[in-house]
Amino acid sequence: MSIVEIKNVSFSYDKQKVLENINLTVYEKDFLAIIGPNGGGKSTLLKLILGINNLQNGEIKIYNNIPSKNLSHIGYVPQNTNINTNFPIRVIDVVMMGHISNEKKQWWEKLFKIGYSIHDINCAMSSLAKVGMEKFAQMKIGSLSGGQRQRVMIARALCANPKILLLDEPTSSIDVDGQKQIYDLLKILNNSITIIVVSHDISVILKYASKVAHINKVLTFHNVDFNTTIKADGGHFCEVEMLQMLGNKVEHKKGCGC
Numbered sequence: 001m002s003i004v005e006i007k008n009v010s011f012s013y014d015k016q017k018v019l020e021n022i023n024l025t026v027y028e029k030d031f032l033a034i035i036g037p038n039g040g041g042k043s044t045l046l047k048l049i050l051g052i053n054n055l056q057n058g059e060i061k062i063y064n065n066i067p068s069k070n071l072s073h074i075g076y077v078p079q080n081t082n083i084n085t086n087f088p089i090r091v092i093d094v095v096m097m098g099h100i101s102n103e104k105k106q107w108w109e110k111l112f113k114i115g116y117s118i119h120d121i122n123c124a125m126s127s128l129a130k131v132g133m134e135k136f137a138q139m140k141i142g143s144l145s146g147g148q149r150q151r152v153m154i155a156r157a158l159c160a161n162p163k164i165l166l167l168d169e170p171t172s173s174i175d176v177d178g179q180k181q182i183y184d185l186l187k188i189l190n191n192s193i194t195i196i197v198v199s200h201d202i203s204v205i206l207k208y209a210s211k212v213a214h215i216n217k218v219l220t221f222h223n224v225d226f227n228t229t230i231k232a233d234g235g236h237f238c239e240v241e242m243l244q245m246l247g248n249k250v251e252h253k254k255g256c257g258c
Contacts, residue, residue: 001027001028002025002026002027002028003026003027003028003062003063003163003164003194004024004025004026004049004060004061004062004164004194004196005025005059005060005061005062005064006022006023006024006025006045006049006058006059006060007023007058007059007060008021008022008023008057008058008059009021009022009023009045009048009055009057009058009059009060010022010056010057010058011041011044011048011053011055011056011057012056017217018039018041018044018217019041019044019045019048019215019217019218020217020218021058021218022041022045022058022215022218022219023219024213024219026164026194026196027194028194029190029191029192029193029194030194030195030196030210030211031186031187031190031194031195031197031208031209031210031211032194032195032196032197032209032210032211032212032213033197033198033199033205033208033209033211033212033213034046034196034197034198034199034212034213034215035198035199035200035202035205035212035213035214035215036214036215036216037216040215040216040217041215041216041217042168042198042215043079043168043198045215046076046166046168046196046198048060048067049062049067049074049166049196050067050071050074050076050166051066051067051068051071062074062164063163072160072162073162073163073164074160074162074163074164074165074166075098075157075158075160075162075164075165075166075193076157076165076166076167076168077150077153077154077156077157077165077166077167077168077170078153078168079168079169079170079172079198086142087141087142088140088142089140089141089142090137090138090139090140090141091128091133091136091137091138091139091140091141091144091152092121092124092125092128092137092138094141094152094153094156095124095127095128095137095152095155095156095159096116096120096121096123096124096159097156098127098155098156098157098158098159098160099120099123099124099159099160123159124137124155124159125137127155127156127158127159128152128155130155130158130189131151131152131154131155131158131185132151132185133148133151133152133155136148136152145178146173146174146175146178147174147175147177147178147181147182150170150171150174150178150182151182151185154167154170154182154185154186158189162193163193163194164193164194164196165186165189165193165194165195165196166196166197167186167195167196167197167198168197168198169198169199169200170182170186170197170199171183171199171201172200179201183207183208186208187208197209
């Protein structure tokens with residue numbers, strides 16, 4: 001079942017074209033990695049899917065509707081999750097910020113809400129348990145390591161019960177062991193959630209992604225199954241090496257779909 005449809009999308013900043021005629025289809029429970037050079041348009045594409053940037057040309061549908069009508073289906077973990085480590089906010093408070101409550105309340109309860117409900121707290125604790133961070137719920141977020149904070153941010157996105165999880169460079173400031181732990185977690189989450197991740201960490205992506213899109217203004221690779229065709233040997237690949245490997249496996253096409 002296709003859940004994200006991107007058709008003939010182009011986008012420019014001040015007449016500088018960043019994306020050109022992008023066509024992409026994402027299916028339920030895909031683990032799609034988006035790679036490409038800095039400034040190639042990867043993060044811009046995520047912002048278009050999220051509805052942060054307005055479409056200029058083309059069409060994007062999520063569950064057959066425009067992005068703004070389906071934001072409740074999307075969890076988002078931004079690239080920059082740096083926080084003021086001196087700010088005294090607890091882990092559970094950070095996670096509850098992502099909760100979208102479906103509780104029926106009177107108008108005055110919504111207007112004068114003080115604190116969180118049991119439902120809010122249970123949702124946050126459940127999300128923390130999914131990322132192995134429930135024991136840290138009452139700790140200050142600033143006391144955690146970079147990898148632990150990133151797990152908390154993923155938990156915050158999961159608290160909205162999304163069907164699609166978008167992550168922009170989720171391991172950019174985490175050590176190698178922490179990177180593996182994050183991607184191991186995403187692979188488990190992928191059993192029930194569609195994953196779309198922007199990353200420069202090619203060696204990790206080779207081990208986890210089922211499909212890869214390379215974007216440098218145009219989309220040049222997509223729908224490559226590494227699980228059966230390419231296996232990483234534990235080393236680190238640069239982007240050029242990866243594209244050479246891909247070139248031996250698939251036909252070069254611009255804007256190819258699934």
